Amino acid sequence: MVKKKFKENKPDSNNNNVKEEPLEQIKNLKEQLLRVNADFQNFKKRIEKDKSEWFELAQATVIKEFLPIIDDFERAIQSIEKIEKKDIKKEWFEGLELVSKKLKKVFDDLGVKQIECSGQFNPEIHEALMHVESKDHKSGLIVQVLNKGYTFKERVLRCAKVSVAK
Secondary structure, X not given: OOOOOOOXXXXXXXXXXXXXHHHHHHHHHHHHHHHHHHHHHHHHHHHHHHHHXXXXXXXXXXXXXHHHHHHHHHHHHHHHHHOOHHHOOHHHHHHHHHHHHHHHHHHHHHOEEEOOOOOEOOOOOEEEEEEEOOOOXXXXXXXXXXXXXXXXXXXXXXXXXXXXXX
16 A cells, blocks of 8 residues: 655745735725725715705795795785775784794795896796886896795795796
8 A cells, every 4th residue: 555645735935825815815805895885985975965955855845835925925015005004004014014024034044045036037047927028128138027936045946937028
């Protein structure tokens, strides 16, 4: 019977792969961990941004429902101003004005802004309901505001309804 000698696997100068293989794996795992961590951080930021946008959209939806109420208050105040003061109780007029001012302040505090309606017509924030002949205005300029428009945090809630010069 022949006895075979087993050769020991000792690292020598010719066999560096034995040492480098675990080091290379560690390096690859560290890089992978860094990529996964970066992806997770980006995911968290994206979720926070989406959550913020959803919250703003919900707020905008609720605020939009109050805009016709503001319009009605303003119309009521304007019609009362036309009536002689003796025909309407002064207290009613002042009460309507107070409610209107408070409602506008709440909207202002929330970031609701009235759209500017002087100057050139802008289809992104204005809705032209009619074109009118005007000697006092150049073509494309807003002549009259028929219904005010509002924005909420740079988002148009309702376009301003205007008449535009031909």
